[in-house]
Amino acid sequence: MAGLQCPLRLYNDVYRRDLATPWSDTQQAIFDRGTAIGELAQQRYPGGVLVGFKPWERAPAIAATRKLLDDPAVPAIYEAAIEHRGVFVRVDVLVRNGDGWDLVEVKASTQAEKEVFQLDAAIQYWVLTGAGLKIHRAGVLVLNRDYVYPGGEYDLSALFRLGDATEFCRDMHGQIDQQVDEFHRLLARENPPEIGIGDHCFSPYECPYYAHCSEGMALPRNPIDHLYRLNGRRREALQDLGVESIDDIPADFELTAIQERIRQAVVSGQPWQSPDLARALAEAQWPLHHLDFEAWQPALPPYPGMRPFQAIPFQFSLHVEQADGKLVHHEYLHEESSDPRRPLAEALLEAMGETGSIVVYSSYERTMLNALARDLPDLADPLLALADRLWDLLPVVRNHYYHPDFQGSFSIKRVLPALVPDAGWGELEIADGQAAALAYEQALASNDAVYRDSTFENLKAYCQQDTLAMVGLLGALRGLCEAG
Template identity: 35%
Template structure:
């Protein structure tokens, strides 16, 4: 067998990628934990979808014995098995394993390809088209081809309803329309693969990430600097590759920056001059819009492709943890946190703790507030008893990302991004180093995977260690926000007013002039 359905779709994306997969796997980037988790999710969804077609038999996958899988499938068909999972066939030197093959009484067959996505994508049509090509070539009467995918509008009740969780989309007509293209595609792929010694000369392009991020990117993009015109913020992909084809790769190569948006010009100009661009007045206006005490808030969430809890939809963000740093006018900090128990729906307890920790009339500060507001709104919709309080919190949220998103503060170290991933090391490098010193959990992806796996860990000491790692990571997220805001105050040259109690020498720092302060320790008035 020299091709499979996965190799066929890989070849459609890029023939060079196909060649590398066949002959130079050593140049490809191995799947990371995140990619591996996606594969595992796909396997779980595929297994569950088989319940839509009960009573079937699975053909065990064996990459070293495709012929054995094909023979096993033939025996199942001869035994009048109606539903076969991973039914395997070969035609024209192409091997396919069909997720679910349904055999009708008249011996016609139906192909069902299962995807853990929530929609039908074009690449899925090509995936199923090669399956149709193989079965049709063998002589089967393929009556129907369908994509089985998750329904993101489904909300789980007390029990999981498989028939509502999945949507079955009939794509027979679309697949038939693609059949005429397949022989031409196969001819091209075989031509490329016939020369084992010469790598195809295909340049980088939009195909490197469409429809999937190619595992050859690190190899194929090795001639592109780490920071280049491809990092210009909000620049359309077409424009980036147009510049690239003109020989423009580095910022210094750009002939005329006036053709870019104002925000992009700030990025380019800052990179060329190596200077910070700061709008102090705009930063002051932002700071003055904040009212103390400030509640710096950050959530951690995870997702379930297959909802385990009532009220959950596929891939909905489920909050399981938050950190709060409460900042007073004098700079004093108080930290509060919540981390749910694993193995149960965390939302109710999280919502209950959140309304206890955040009053209805305070400024809540988030970084990229759309995420936090989305979490809070869904909690309000789900839990009526907390609804009014949660909606007050929702209304009081402000976004610490605003000064960076609007380019009121920009430094070359941000590399065109206003993500906290770039803002934090640019403004507060010591905080970025603190993340690197964390154990087990150093980013949001780590947090999501760690919490999702906690219920599977039997060693209580290991579980306690990971829970502590989750707490320290989330705490650092909100402390980072405190430090970023502190840096904004500094660059805006905001005046700090320092008051010292003459009686007990307690020091108070304010960012506005105070007429009378009462010392909280000895009760004296400080004027």
């Protein structure tokens, strides 16, 4: 799989693993989640036997697998270890099926049809059949996004969905054959292949060698990547013209309206401001309720009525700002393992009052409010009434202001420091939403009261900063209009 993404990645994986950047806590948490789902998926095939051993203990793992394959009393093998022509695989589940086997590749996802997953199964299929096994069916087992958890033990036959990949695996057989030959030739070389960084470094997976490969690279000033939503066609057209920097884009080159504004701001070194900014800001009604939710997205539904990967808001911060500048803060953080949705929704409704815009930055809070209204039917009317009061600051910024320091992004983490240089998240332990969700999940799972309390304090500080950022940003934009 590494070689299909990039030959250099494969070369590094085999010979220069030490060049990889260690996985971040968030990435590690994603891997751990995959492991946990894999273990649960094994229970869907009862009576199976696990082939243990450490990842590097290949020979004993292969020998143990051989024994299990030959034992007709074994209905399934978990983590079967097989090798063929130098390609070694651990198969999540092999299920005995008559005179052969079914191959099951487990993914912590809901998309069994994703090509990269099917490819993973196809490589295993190639190894297994090459090693002499008869494979009747190959499939990708994922979580079923339509499963609604009724509580109690999971019904594994309903929680998981098996997407068939047999035909894909068979079709890919010849291609994988050739690819493996090519990889052997690559790995026989003394020097690594020369490959430059590009989009392939992030697709289908983020490559752990990116820091190494990009080290010391001279990046152009104002790279064309800073053009908002630059599509492949325009990127290629610019590359064909030899243009790497926004400064060098020909004046007659066709850009979108936002991209053109970015170009003007970058070339002039001055922010761009629409004459309608003040009018757009005046649409927000006082008192302003600056609202931010934090949510986590567990793969396995923890509470009845939930589906796999459903987002669960566990925290909000709310700054209520009066026209005279008075600011009052409200917050809620669910500090226990029970379902946070109802207490959070009730606390929110109590803090919101009846009038004034609810200022948000992105459509996320609308999605959360609609989901809460769906899940708590008795509170649906007042929650949907809140959704009606939402006022999104993000499109206002996107359509009416651009500062060269935004670097092509309208994320509040990029926008705020450009307009309010002293503000930011730099000093905080938790500095983004993903880290917040991970910290929350880990705190809930911990029995260490001190760790839990300090994590909860960090979460409050982070979420509060998010709503303060909106207060600061809106104030800065109003200031620009008054000054202009």
